[in-house]
Amino acid sequence: AQKVTQAQTEISVVEKEDVTLDCVYETRDTTYYLFWYKQPPSGELVFLIRRNSFDEQNEISGRYSWNFQKSTSSFNFTITASQVVDSAVYFCALSEAATDSWGKLQFGAGTQVVVTP
Amino acid sequence: DTEVTQTPKHLVMGMTNKKSLKCEQHMGHRAMYWYKQKAKKPPELMFVYSYEKLSINESVPSRFSPECPNSSLLNLHLHALQPEDSALYLCASSRSTQGIWTEAFFGQGTRLTVV
Numbered sequence: 001a002q003k004v005t006q007a008q009t010e011i012s013v014v015e016k017e018d019v020t021l022d023c024v025y026e027t028r029d030t031t032y033y034l035f036w037y038k039q040p041p042s043g044e045l046v047f048l049i050r051r052n053s054f055d056e057q058n059e060i061s062g063r064y065s066w067n068f069q070k071s072t073s074s075f076n077f078t079i080t081a082s083q084v085v086d087s088a089v090y091f092c093a094l095s096e097a098a099t100d101s102w103g104k105l106q107f108g109a110g111t112q113v114v115v116t117p
Numbered sequence: 118d119t120e121v122t123q124t125p126k127h128l129v130m131g132m133t134n135k136k137s138l139k140c141e142q143h144m145g146h147r148a149m150y151w152y153k154q155k156a157k158k159p160p161e162l163m164f165v166y167s168y169e170k171l172s173i174n175e176s177v178p179s180r181f182s183p184e185c186p187n188s189s190l191l192n193l194h195l196h197a198l199q200p201e202d203s204a205l206y207l208c209a210s211s212r213s214t215q216g217i218w219t220e221a222f223f224g225q226g227t228r229l230t231v232v
Contacts, residue, residue, distance in 0.1 A: 031216075033216075033217065033219055033220075035220060043207075043225050043226040044223055044226065045207065045223040047220055047221070047222055047223075050217070052217060091160075095219040097215075097216060102167075102172070102214040102215050103148060103150070103162075103214035103219070104162060104165075104173065105150075105162065105221055110157075110158075
């Protein structure tokens with residue numbers, strides 16, 4: 001069963017618009033970790049953020065912000081005032097604390113963000 | 118320094134060839150990973166090494182053979198591959214496979230084409 005769902009396949013925006021990427025996850029563990037990665041056309045996955053299940057504080061880093069809501073099992077990501085350099089595929093991922101899940105990073109399908117000038 | 122270096126960046130090989138992909142990190146991480154990524158798909162976990170020991174093999178065909186010679190190096194030996202094995206192969210490392218240390222840092226990948 002898919003544990004991380006990114007329902008948006010592609011989002012196209014014009015530069016300076018805000019864009020929000022949705023991520024819904026499913027787990028039975030009470031302790032787990034959520035991540036966002038960016039994959040530009042060059043191929044490397046760039047780590048953006050980790051959020052622990054016991055820390056529901058939202059976070060802002062420059063133009064990026066994240067909204068973690070355990071009640072809806074969501075970990076959404078917003079890019080404010082988008083720029084062309086934000087064009088990439090963005091992956092949400094889940095890591096569970098259970099012993100048989102150690103080392104397993106489960107990715108969503110990814111959302112392609114296209115920012116045009 | 119959060120760098121994972123993979124070589125080569127591109128590789129074309131025939132179905133009868135033997136080749137190796139290499140990955141190196143100097144962050145002191147004790148967990149290293151191989152992922153396979155097909156076009157327009159998320160990365161799929163292949164192998165996990167924890168403290169230089171293979172801890173996860175996600176039912177990968179034996180034509181892929183991982184090796185972890187030391188805590189900084191990870192290899193993926195390839196033999197008798199099929200065209201459907203063409204993909205981006207990503208190496209990653211993290212401090213550990215456990216708990217809060219699971220954030221993984223990825224290399225740029227090797228784009229493999231099997232002809």
